[in-house]
Amino acid sequence: MNVSISTDTPERCTVRVQGEVDAYTAVDLEKALAGPLESKATRFVVDLSRVTYLSSAGLRVLLHVHQVLEKRGGQARLFGLVPPVRKVFEMAGFDRVLRIVGSSEEAAGD
Amino acid sequence: MPTPHDIWKPSPDDRPGPAWQHLCAALLFGVVGTVIGSLGLATFTIGPSISAFSPASTLQIIGGMWFGLWGVASGLVIGIGSDLLSNGAGGPGSAMAHVPSHLALSVLTAWVFRRRRLDPSLPTARERYTFIAVGGLLSSVLAALLTQLALLTTHNLTDLWQTAPILLLWTVSSAGCAVLFGVPLLTFFSPLITGSPLFCKSWLGTSRPFRLSDLSGSNLTLAGQLLVAIGAAGLVPIMVLSVTGVFFHGSIGHPFRTLLPLMLNLSFFLSLVVTGAAVLSVRRRVAELTDGARRVGAGDLAHVVPEGQDELSRLVQTFNAMAMDLLGSRARLHRLMVQQEHQVKELEIAGRLLEEYLPCPTPTVPNFEFAARVLLPHRVGGDFYDFIPLPGGQLGIVVGDVCGKGVPAALFMGLSKSLIRVYSTQRFSEPEPLLALNRFLTDSNPASMFLTAFHGLLDPFTRTLTYVNAGHPPPLLVRGNGGPVEPLEGTGIVIGIQADPELSRAVVRLEVGDVLVIYSDGVTESTNTKRELFGEQRLSELVTRHASESAPRLVAIVAEEVSAFAVGQPEEDDLTVVVVRCTGAEPPVASDRDSRLHLVATRENLGQVRQFVRESATALGAAEDDVADLVLAVDEAATNVVVHGYQGAGEIDVVIAREGDRLVARLTDSASIFDPTAVPVDDPERATRELRGGGRGILLMQKTLDELVHRPGPGGGNELTLVKRLSSPAPH
Known part of the structure; x- marks a missing residue:
């Protein structure tokens, strides 16, 4: 798994995840996100288009992001989910909790 | 009521009695007849040979019928004795002259009755008419003719016409007496005589020997006692009178010599007849009671014997009450039996329901083939097996044998089988079903029942059998590659006796062609007529020999072999055979x-x-x-x-x-x-x-x-x- 984070504006950063997110790699993902989460950013644009696999451990990390941002009035927007990954979100009911949008523009916009 | 045929036919108990007994009876009968005859001769002497001897000639006829040749002899005694005692009423020599007619009277009727097997107690019209015709008329006519023939030679009676009225009177008198006295005497007393050892079925008598104890009160019939009493009471005065009559012969006036003895004679017969009637009435009452007892004994408890007012009525009342009591207790017994039958039936139904509620259809598992059979000789029993399909494709295989037999064992079996199934499929703190069952049984098992059981968990994917053997005969694992037979030995003690037993698991891997035979001790403990056990060795060899057969066929082979081995021996124990075969025909695993x-x-x-x-x-x-x-x-x-x-x-x-x-x-x-x-x-x-x-x-x-x-x-x-x-x- 690879993760790259770019800070677009002080309020917004873009997170690109690539590869498989399981209990092993989720630890790395969580570590990588720890810094941006401590910043003042209120909008996380999460690009999951190159995530081929995601297990409950990955869901847990994303939930953590969602909760932290929500607390400071912000939001994480996820986009580009491939069907197997989208299915995992749906099975777990996360599609109703996390904001999943259709494009990067939508994810970045207001 | 005995038929005429029965009267004369010797029964298996009959043995010829000793001669002295018949001699005594004949003598007694002869003396009675002699006294009666002598009185008759002494009282009425109408003319030559015409006298009141006729009542005695009735006894002559009866004597031959009852006592055979002994009776014939007593008939001669009656005739000759009476003549001598009455001082030769018919003149000197008349005693001997009458011998042929006495013989005719004694012999003729007795011969006819024996010949035609007629009952002397004259139960039917046929017997009564035969007696009147032969005993009354024919004997009298013959006797009269013979007497007259004798008198013609001894009394110089040359003119037969002169004697014709005498002949007629003689005949009428003799026949009249035979009917008047003979019919009641035979009717009333023949049953007593024919039932006694004195009765002569053949001419010289066939009966069991007379014993002195026959005369004791409890052995002599009521009628017999009456007869003895009347005989003794009537005989003594008549003998006294006859002796005095003879003594006063010639010196006492006519009225005493004629009327008084005649009256006594008649009263004696009358008393005999009255007594006979009373005896017959008693016999009828006894017969009613006997018949009642027979019918009650045969099950007709509602039968009521007429009670009446006589001395027997209390006995009859007691008898009827007894029958009523029996009726009551029979009804109670019947209710109990119906109840018990009902209970047994219910238990049987319970046993069958148990079987139906606990189905174990042969499972379908890839790579494996199964077959099982339980033989319960008593319909309900303690053997059981079960295939328990488990989630994930695994299969529980259980074979158990509950101690004891019959319905209790069957119920305990049902409980054990159900619990093993429940413990296998539900989640409990104790994962091993047999241990869970053991805990249940040791916690609450007041009847102290126990069972041996084998529980195997077959995993078709890994082809492993994880098993627990609680005191069960070790199942035999026959390897398809010809390796030695491996008994899956016990891994712990029987279920239900120890709270926390050492019951470990063992694992065995099954290869293609392997056959596992799980069985109950009914197989190995079957015995043949030489009292040899079927045994593990024989089973092992049998399965090895037929290891390539299909599982159902193998089960059939084992069952047939055991049955053939134990032929002629009672099937006592339940018998269970379960065969698991690793066919490997369709490998579900990629490899x-x-x-x-x-x-x-x-x-x-x-x-x-x-x-x-x-x-x-x-x-x-x-x-x-x-x-x-x-x-x-x-x-x-x-x-x-x-x-x-x-x-x-x-x-x-x-x-x-x-x-x-x-x-x-x-x-x-x-x-x-x-x-x-x-x-x-x-x-x-x-x-x-x-x-x-x-x-x-x-x-x-x-x-x-x-x-x-x-x-x-x-x-x-x-x-x-x-x-x-x-x-x-x-x-x-």
Whole structure:
């Protein structure tokens, strides 16, 4: 798994995840996100288009992001989910909790 | 009522009595007749040979009928004695002159009755008319003719016409007496005589020997006692009178000599007849009572004997009351029997229902073939077997033998079988069903019943049988490769006697061609006529010889062989045979090499697990979506093992197999027990909102899988079976 984070504006950063997110790699993902989460950013644009696999451990990390941002009035927007990954979100009911949008523009916009 | 034929036919008890007994009877009879005859001769002497002897001639006739030749002899005594005693009423020599007529009277009727087998007690008109015709008329006419013939020579009676009226009077008098006295005498007293040892069935008598004890009160019939009493009472005065009559002969005036003895004579007969009637009445009452007793004995308890007012009425009342009591107790007994029958039937139905409620259809498991048979000689018994299909494709195989027999054993069997099934399929703190059953039985088993049992858990994917043998005869594992027969020895003591027994598990791996025979002791303990046991050796050889047969055929062979061995011996014990055969005809596993992954359980290795599952499932023909689902589920399961299971380092074993349209993954570890199916995921909302809320992974497993089964592993650890039904099974 690879993760790259770019800070677009002080309020917004873009997170690109690539590869498989399981209990092993989720630890790395969580570590990588720890810094941006401590910043003042209120909008996380999460690009999951190159995530081929995601297990409950990955869901847990994303939930953590969602909760932290929500607390400071912000939001994480996820986009580009491939069907197997989208299915995992749906099975777990996360599609109703996390904001999943259709494009990067939508994810970045207001 | 005896038929005439019965009267004369000697019974098996009859033996010729001693002569003295018949001699005494004949003498007594002769003396009575002599006295009567002499009185008659002494009173009425109308003319030459015309006298009142006729009552005595009636006794002559009867004597021959009752006492045979002894009676004939007494008839002669009567005639000759009477003549002598009455001082030769007919003149000197008349005594001898009358001998032919006495003989005729004594012999003729007796001969006819014996010849035609007629009953002397004259029960029917045929006998009565025969007696009147032969005993009355024919004998009298013959006797009269013979007498006159004799008198013609001794009394110089030259003119037959002169004697004709005498002849007629003689005949009428004799025949009249025979009818008047003979018919009642025979009717009343013949039954007494023919029932006694004195009665002569042949001319010289056939009967059992007379014993002195026959005269004692309890042995002599009531009628017999009356007869003796009347005879003694009547005989003495008549003898006295006759002696005085003879003594006063010639010196006493006419009235005494004629009327008084005549009156006495008649009164004697009258008393005999009256007594006879009374005796007959008593006999009739006794007969009613006897008949009643017979009918009551035959079951007609409602029969009531007429009670009457006589001395027997109290006996009859008691008898009727007894019959009523019997009727009451019979009704009670009947009710009880009906009740008991009902109970037995109910128990039998219960036993059958038990069988029907506890079905164990032969299971279908790839790679394996099963067959079973239980023979219960007493319909309900303590042997049982069960095939318990378990989630994840595993199969529980149980064979048990409950101690004891009959309905209690059957009920206990039903309980044990049900509990084993429940303990196998439900989740309990004790994972081994036999141990759980043991705990139940040792906690609450007032009847102290126990059972031997074998429980095997067959995993068709790994071809392993994990078994517990609680005191059961060791099942025989006959190897398909010709290796030695392996008995699966006991791993602990019988179930139900010890609270926490040492009951360990053992594992055996089955190869293609292997045959496992699980049986009850009814097989090996069958005995033949030489009292030899069928034994384990014989069974082992038999199964080895027929190891290539199909499972049903093998069960039939064992059952037939045992039955042939024990032929002629009573079937006592229940008999159970269960055969498990590893056919290996349709391997559901891609191959052991390809579908088995063994690695150290770490987070790093989760990727390898997923890759292995993805490749194996794809190779087994699963569609992409199904593969993805199984990969996710196995990943979540493996994550649990890594995160929650092992505290330190550990290993994990993954097997993927396909069974029809089902994809099965088996995860085995040796970590501490962790049952994902026991984690509540009843609140998915909470799982999505809270970070620490557990169960997200398990929720995903439940969503992706069709079955998820956790079982403690045979040697500790966990065994998790994940089943995914293929959405569009590709041909495999």
